[in-house]
Amino acid sequence: MNHAIMGRGEASAALRVGARALALAFSLPLAGAAFAQETGTQHATWLDTITVTGTRTETSVMNNPASVSVVDREQIERQAPESIAELVRDVPGVEVVDASAPGMKRLRIRGESSHRVTILVDGQEITDHSDYGTPILVDPANVERIDVIRGPASVLYGAKAIGGVVNIITKRGAPRPIQLETGGSYYSGTRGWQGWAAVSGTVGDFDYRLSGSADRHHDREVPNGRYTQDGRLDGSSYRDSDVALHLGYTFGQNRNHYLALKAEQHILSTDSWTDPDYLQDPIRDFRIELPKRDLRKAGLYYDAKDLSPVVRKIHVDAYRQTVDRLFENRVEVQPTSFMNVKNTATSDDRNLNYGGTAQIDLALHPDHYTIAGVQYLMDDLDTSKNSITTTYRTVPFPTTTVKVSPTQTRASIQTASVFAQDEWSFARDFKLTAGLRYYHVRSTLDETTSAALADQDDGTTNRLVKSLGLTWSGLRHTTLRALYSEGYTMPTLAQMYSDTTAGSGNLTRANPGLKPETSQNYELGARYQNAGVVLDAALFYTQAKDYIGTAPCASTGTCPAGYAASDRTYINTDRADTHGVELAAEYTLPGTGFTPYVSGAWMQRELKYAAYSTRNSGVPAFSGRAGVRYDTALYGADVWADLFVRAATPIKETTLDGAAFTTERLPGWGTLNLAFGGTHGKDRKIQVGVQFNNILDKEYRSSLNTLPGTGRSVEVTLRTTF
Template structure:
């Protein structure tokens, strides 16, 4: 395998709160870039015994990792309905799933940070997005071997977009036998949807391969009748996908310690978008968004050399080329006066192109030191064509039609060098320190905006550091402390593109934006013995220079011709986040039962130029608790899981630009009762099945303002066969 590495209620903002912050200052981890590794968890390994490279870029168990990491292995993935990768991460402590009103484009937030501040990697190689929403996780779950998650800033490790964290999706290689055929399908009653996939894979001598394809189609989401719908369905939540995937690998060398691989992917998406009824307030009478195209294509080449010598231990090289084609259509209709309407239709036709690669050397100059050094390069280009047409009626006998066309071609070129050293400086102590230096060139290659036609580009240089300490001197226990830095470059859209998407308001790009940055302090403990698995962490993060939009009032810096109704991207906001994350389970002796709990307590304060608030659209408590069963019945391996998923209510306070008053929207707390079961039978467990009975009490709920109302009582049934 590759070692790649609501109805809203409004009020004045509450007075400022004084919160005692307990900060355990430590030291963190590593460094590096893209390309992480594919490592297999051993059969029967506990959650903390699984091996990952995502926390340190060297192979280490979750137990002994200095970072907050979670590994979702193949066995866990096979027990979930494979609708999306994001759904498979919903119960990771500190992780929230968001979809920004489009059911087919799910993203994740980590520790309250927006999806735009989370890095998404596929086999260690980055997917960029350049939207205000962040990168959706669009990859076929049937081709995923494991998912590694880093919670918290990780820019030393994984590039200039990782303030919230990192998700690395490792795809599958060939099966162990010469030929293995896989067929699978899932039915989703909550969307009257279906999903099917087929694959052929195997290993012949030193050669391994996998070829697969998949299709899915979902109708509108079924939800309880209530404030969001009177029909029981959310209009505008249908979507469909199709996928193709190819893996070819070859091992060579006397010890078969050299491995090369080629991987190719294609993912195509069509999706609608739901409109919150509360959004249709005066003067807006209609609002619609369609996403008829979101296509990703990628080809990647990888080389790994393992155990090459006493000093040069490992070598990793990878290169890739990737395109994302997307089409966005937005219509908003307003009736500012009786008999008068304003209809604004906007489109955006974009292509994102990524190409680059990573080189990493693992060195062992001394038995107490393990060092990695490397280089990473990423060329990230955005070509966008935008149209906007406004039709105004009621001001005379004929409609007034105005339109605009704009086009931009912009790019970011990032070259970074990294180094990390793991130092076992005393018995049971290990110190891992890392440094990464970035050189970033930003260019506006072509534009229809005359005000920016002479823009000559700019360059930025920045170093970020991290350090981590682990102590393993207590039986079956690892104590850890960390410090890490986060760094997010502005997107090309924020820098250069003027857009009228959303409510039809014009927002100007700003080429003078500065990067967003953060500092994270964290301490944790892990324990694994006597059937008890415990992973707990406390964290405190400060972030600044958040990119936001501000009205084009005097002194805002908007271009000539801007009106007071227009907006500008600007560095103006900051955030302070702190909390505790917990995962615990207990395999009760002499039974097949394992009670468990996972979740997070988190507080997040947003700081704006004129006010601050803890009402940041983040639940204070969220998580899952239940009991699992593992056993065998009539020769069938059976598992079952009865659990509650719940969160406290959320609030979101914002400044009304028209009234200059603070307004607070609320969502109530919620909890759903769920039951899942499944199993496998036949030689090598060739037949696998899983059934999920979701939201048994048909609870109406909405997790956050960034997520659609939840599906009502529903069934998901999956069957997979291998030959």
């Protein structure tokens, strides 16, 4: 364990080392480009993709000041993803986690936990208000594309975006009057299946889409070893279903106005796996069940373009969403030979959130493009908890004690903010992008059974966050960029107002006095594309503070009257410094359909607590994917194949439990995989994809917050369009 705290000199040295690595990574493809210049031809790549997510304006990835990645429709349709999270797992710096619940996959970005990542669906925020973060529960077959911002983006996308932003854009109506889509996937690793169907089209000025899907996954098959002796991972099954509706209307003399309604319902039930290493003295049994997590959402959208030479765009949206959750936790501990304690805790929650955004795009000057907007978001959490603790004692004589602790909490957070951003082309090939957002946040405890919190006053927080980005495209086929951005994450309603029962009967107490978590991020980047060579590289350094952790009330001195000294409570105490290099590169060999590629990240993250600091932060030093892709036309079909390796270095995570340090370890891992498929037909489109995963049947676990990986398995998917 490393107790040293990185100073400014060490941080500067790390940046210098990373800058040299970035320069080396940038120079290698340039050498390949020089060789390929005569025979290669420039073609569209992911850097040409136009995205709104990085700047809230239409900007190509190539010229974006932020670290932006796009997963487009073609990439989505080549896979058989069981979840949206699986579609972005190969974006550099992104990690998929599920916190032991296989049907509730979440994303970490640049080492930041999932509750510090903003999840958007068509630009509207999904909230969860749990310590685990927001699971991505959207039907993959209904997704047009996914945009990912890596790094803080609170100026543009709200008070949860310390780690980054994931914007999921769903499909609209097909261009024909009626189009039918259907498909299905089979997953041998879970003996699971997924099926979906949709009808969509455009009739006059109206477009529409109605889709539905369902899937069922059984316990996953994993290699025998550390986690199982029978090849099956108990508690890793789940099922869900999804129904989505889109209605759109184009109007106006120039057909430059668009009004849309989108609605969705997602139903999920999932088991939960328990790591056998966790079942050690005094813990005898530990089980979690999540029989319900149901999401219902409806949103309205209005967009207008080219209203005048000055007013270029107007966007307005509003939405309402509910998430109903049922959580059950059973724990049995034996603290002494003559005592046994069983605790059953249930939580029945409803999270309601609604809000909206209004934005106007202005061309006030030929060298400036300005946006301004307002946003409002209301989150309401209504939770009923019940804890039953049964204590058996044999000394001095057999006795049984039952303690029932029901609680009720209702609380809300209202977030109002105004934002502005200006893109200034101030010199040849230079563009400066500056943004500000001012937050006014009010938290309210409307109902509680906690005597310690009953007289709690409303809380108010104000915050100004900033960003500044610079791009330079003075070199041919190249864009260099620099970015400063700030992150800002409010405490969850559960952390501020809802107590949680631990297995031993102790409590983790709410703390309404928590401050927001904040971060500052610095980036340098380079992008290049020419003659079949494509490169996107970034060097980053992020400082985060006021992280929310837990500590015993006896040591904090901040617990309200009525809390026991043995109770724990949430406090602002922790910090983190993270730096690293992210790289995505490929080179299409001239005159062939072969494209070698690599994507991944090198990262080091130091956590700083009140009593110690450590670089054993549960984040691998290196992680990524490398392979070779082949594309060709064969007998009238577009055929592709992809042979690749996913890999990561070992993981260590050090924590302080009382007076003792504990370090958990996971070995490095690598899997060999092969995917292939094809598309045939113009009007009657057929798509087939097959993927062989973990061909060498290696046991692995990508993080301490993730289930062990599936063993040797195959996924088969078929899509048809009529």
